[in-house]
Amino acid sequence: MPEDIGTGGSGGTAGSGGGGSMPSAGSPGTGGTPASDAGDAGPRDGGRTTLLDNPVADLPQDLVDVGIYTAIPSLTMTDARAFYYEPKHALWSNGLEKSRFMVLPKGAKIDTSVRDAWNFPVGTLFVKTFSYRDSTGKVIPIETRLIRRVSDTGEVFEQWTFDVYEWNAGGTAAKLIDIKLRTPRQAIVDGKTITHNIPKLADCWNCHIANKTPIIGFDELRLNSVLQGQTQAQLDKVIGSGWLSAAPAKPWLVITDPNPLQEQVFQYIQANCAHCHNGEERLEPGARYPGLDLRWDKILKNTVNIMTMTVGTASGYRIVPGDPSKSILFLGVSRQGSAEVKPMPLVGVDVVDAKAVEMLRQWITALKP
Numbered sequence: 001m002p003e004d005i006g007t008g009g010s011g012g013t014a015g016s017g018g019g020g021s022m023p024s025a026g027s028p029g030t031g032g033t034p035a036s037d038a039g040d041a042g043p044r045d046g047g048r049t050t051l052l053d054n055p056v057a058d059l060p061q062d063l064v065d066v067g068i069y070t071a072i073p074s075l076t077m078t079d080a081r082a083f084y085y086e087p088k089h090a091l092w093s094n095g096l097e098k099s100r101f102m103v104l105p106k107g108a109k110i111d112t113s114v115r116d117a118w119n120f121p122v123g124t125l126f127v128k129t130f131s132y133r134d135s136t137g138k139v140i141p142i143e144t145r146l147i148r149r150v151s152d153t154g155e156v157f158e159q160w161t162f163d164v165y166e167w168n169a170g171g172t173a174a175k176l177i178d179i180k181l182r183t184p185r186q187a188i189v190d191g192k193t194i195t196h197n198i199p200k201l202a203d204c205w206n207c208h209i210a211n212k213t214p215i216i217g218f219d220e221l222r223l224n225s226v227l228q229g230q231t232q233a234q235l236d237k238v239i240g241s242g243w244l245s246a247a248p249a250k251p252w253l254v255i256t257d258p259n260p261l262q263e264q265v266f267q268y269i270q271a272n273c274a275h276c277h278n279g280e281e282r283l284e285p286g287a288r289y290p291g292l293d294l295r296w297d298k299i300l301k302n303t304v305n306i307m308t309m310t311v312g313t314a315s316g317y318r319i320v321p322g323d324p325s326k327s328i329l330f331l332g333v334s335r336q337g338s339a340e341v342k343p344m345p346l347v348g349v350d351v352v353d354a355k356a357v358e359m360l361r362q363w364i365t366a367l368k369p
């Protein structure tokens with residue numbers, strides 16, 4: 001966990017109460033002055049309300065009025081109602097750092113009756129900030145994404161909104177932007193200047209509405225881990241806060257395999273591919289491909305010595321054991337194939353994940369025919 005990215009609010013407090021009803025005992029990690037509203041579930045600044053007080057209101061133009069970050073430009077001072085978490089299997093995003101928060105409306109619960117598709121109540125907010133470090137190690141935020149549930153009737157994209165606040169170059173303020181088109185931004189990753197594209201709305205839908213539930217990274221599988229410096233699993237904290245309709249039965253979901261390399265591959269593919277390739281009917285029609293099921297327990301069966309099936313991609317075997325250079329899946333992820341091989345993931349990648357490519361190369365090379 002990056003030290004100086006928000007772990008404040010209830011996220012820093014083991015077993016803190018549900019819906020912000022308990023004061024935040026955990027003073028955020030580093031620097032800054034304490035937020036005036038720490039631990040107070042009511043409007044801040046003597047009556048000034050934020051989106052957290054009325055999550056289905058029109059979105060404010062300025063991120064500060066969303067109310068998650070209480071002392072911008074500090075990213076560590078956060079409202080006590082915002083729960084910091086890290087999905088156990090995260091998505092590759094051009095090598096950028098990410099921090100995430102969930103805010104549940106006071107007293108509301110997440111319906112967990114479908115194990116891998118939790119149903120979040122109206123008023124739930126998810127926030128995710130993308131950042132990089134400059135040459136001095138300072139965290140420079142680029143964009144803060146927001147997903148919220150505004151209704152429980154109508155089409156999926158009427159029930160959920162997807163928005164982005166773009167930070168200015170100095171990282172001192174962030175404004176709501178129009179996401180009809182992608183917005184390119186420069187960042188520094190591993191000493192190199194890269195271009196990161198802030199996604200357009202259609203991209204958000206491609207990944208989030210292709211999934212079984214629009215919320216991808218907050219479930220039994222992803223919360224089944226203990227964050228650095230803490231003693232309780234994230235899922236235990238969520239259960240302890242009273243946020244779930246029913247606690248998941250033990251043992252909780254986990255991706256394992258006797259072969260450690262294969263285990264890593266399954267985890268990676270689950271995190272980076274299964275929201276589109278999930279074998280389920282999609283929530284909404286569009287450019288997704290659920291028919292190829294890449295959930296971790298289906299990967300081998302559906303890829304090794306199996307032909308590709310769409311007309312949009314080069315024909316061939318998804319995986320040829322022992323030969324990455326003939327495996328369409330490998331050529332797609334490494335982007336080393338011919339023009340007919342669609343790059344994978346289809347959206348969201350401007351910089352190839354070189355470590356993952358190497359991992360897949362080793363794994364496929366070692367697979368026995």
Ligand code: HEC
Pocket residue numbers: 087089090091100126127128145146147162163164179198199200201203204205206207208214215216217218271272275345347348349
């Ligand atoms: C390439 C696929 C992809 C695209 C495009 C994408 N997301 Fe996501 N998003 C994910 C995945 C996977 C996760 C969960 C894993 C993680 O957080 O690392 C996630 C997580 C999130 C979260 C935290 C809640 C959750 O679902 O886990 C927010 C908020 C979010 N995305 C907002 C957006 C918005 C807004 C857009 C469009 C501007 C967008 N995303 C575009 C794949 C995508």
Ligand code: HEC
Pocket residue numbers: 206207210269272273274275276277287288289292307308309310311312313318328329332333342344345346347
């Ligand atoms: C945003 C959604 C999305 C994501 C994320 C995504 N894919 Fe795909 N994938 C598609 C679509 C859509 C197609 C069909 C493309 C076509 O035929 O035009 C496809 C096609 C493929 C194919 C070839 C078609 C076939 O029948 O075998 C492979 C292999 C594949 N994807 C692997 C992956 C892998 C591996 C990942 C993760 C590293 C991934 N995909 C991530 C949407 C996605």
